[in-house]
Amino acid sequence: MTGETIGSDSADDNDDTLAAAGEFAVIDRLVAGRTQADAVTLGPGDDAAVVTAADGRTVVSTDMLVQDRHFRLDWSTPHDIGRKAIAQNAADIEAMGGRPTAFVVAFGAPSDTSVSVAASVTDGLWDEARQLGASIAGGDLVSAPLWVISVTVLGDLGGREPVRRSGARAGDTVAVAGELGRSAAGYALLHRGIEGQAGFSELRQRHLTPQPPYGQGACAADAGATAMTDVSDGLLADLGHIATASGVGIDVDRRLLDGDRQAVAEAAAAVGADPWEWVLGGGEDHALAATFPGALPPGWRAVGRVLDGPPTVLVDGGAWAGNAGWQSFD
């Protein structure tokens, strides 16, 4: 178990550990001075928070991030980890056609973690939530032998029907909003320790703090998207979920993804990898992928078409032999 004090180079001269400060004092410090989003009518400090659900429904999703599995403390800053935890959860609400309103966060860390490090994680959570007009409505802080961050996001469908994975129909256009392959490229650069050119730094940062196309989920729903998901496991794997749920085939046209390939081509050359593996198989960019019967809304680009069944995902009309995505247990 990792029991070392993290962030001991902090500039805070009065930087207690979580154990020395005590749970309630730490929570007071993490909560102090934060302004809740309008949707949060009762924030931290009581047994539970109260969040407005304007149309009488709440969309809800949860994700757990575990140290050395979903992030590394020698790659990510505490602030990065907070941002990523919010971003990947927010993408799940976007993928239903909703907008995130509030988050609750459970954080487990060793008792000798410094309070300033926990505060940096919290700053990261807040900074990313604020990009969405949302806030951190509550949480839990516990002792654990390693870092574990579990985020639950609440969202508002704004009167829309949720866009499920099961509505794709033959003839629909398959489209993407957001980036593909960047997170996988950044991971490979970090894993190999390749510094390289300036653009590589941006790719590395994309792995540490993905940038989902906030707002595009609701736009897609308004534009009549028939099915949608976020790209967390890899484009082909996640389109596979749509194909299975909808009982359709999907054909991805690589010519339409050449911009993504180009964006990671130099990194792929430096690593000795095939950039298509990253564009088609790399997860964690948290782009959105959806199917549309009509015109695409601004911010979306076509990447393929929906075919009559059986449920399968093709690339340029044929099977794809490469890596198709991520499994949680391997």
Place this chain on the structure above:
Amino acid sequence: MTGETIGSDSADDNDDTLAAAGEFAVIDRLVAGRTQADAVTLGPGDDAAVVTAADGRTVVSTDMLVQDRHFRLDWSTPHDIGRKAIAQNAADIEAMGGRPTAFVVAFGAPSDTSVSVAASVTDGLWDEARQLGASIAGGDLVSAPLWVISVTVLGDLGGREPVRRSGARAGDTVAVAGELGRSAAGYALLHRGIEGQAGFSELRQRHLTPQPPYGQGACAADAGATAMTDVSDGLLADLGHIATASGVGIDVDRRLLDGDRQAVAEAAAAVGADPWEWVLGGGEDHALAATFPGALPPGWRAVGRVLDGPPTVLVDGGAWAGNAGWQSFD
């Protein structure tokens, strides 16, 4: 890190590990055949779930349980752990005067955990949620070096104002619904390995699966409770939260708690402990404690009175020298 396969004595002859079965197959098995509560209009299987929020608000709380910190695999069955995770979260919604409607659960476990053990945890989650008329609307399953269960509960206030900790006023009656001291007694018996008489078995089980007084939170709100919390850290510690938030003193009358003392007296004698330490300082029973300006509703019993400030909690009119409750980091 605990990497052993848990539950290898399972009767299931075809019992893969999580790694062998794969994330999606495991989730399919955990989700199959479950009937969602009416409030859950879209359950697991998509990017997010949809839960009805009938009065336009959602009450939300989250708690993380970490192996060897909040439960032990040699004391609890997987089913117990699932039940406890739901019960302690549900109590937070009760403590606001609400009723739980749905839960989302993130579960981290070693990849060599057997699928049947994960299924037992899930059965425990569902069995406890069903007692509340609620269900498990979604979740996440990840690889972790030890068990971590993070539960978020959504609840419905039914048009009521949330009962906060800050509304207690001098002259109010302090009252409790549910049990006190049993969880602490059970912990001590388990910790010392004392088998003893038949009643000890029930106390041990109370520690493993607390039984909050479900439904009493909403009853208290309807009866005009001015402040409420659940007893998770210990009666005096949790009344301290009310005292601080409300700016009042609270005086607990031990004569009114003699039934609780009697219920754990034999266990205390067997362990060599003071039963009052458990009744006044023991947490995790998830009883409810509230203040009422008028008559108590059925199921509630007076345990003390609210005084003019300063914020403090007295016992029989004086300071209490014993253990007053739990800190997450020690």
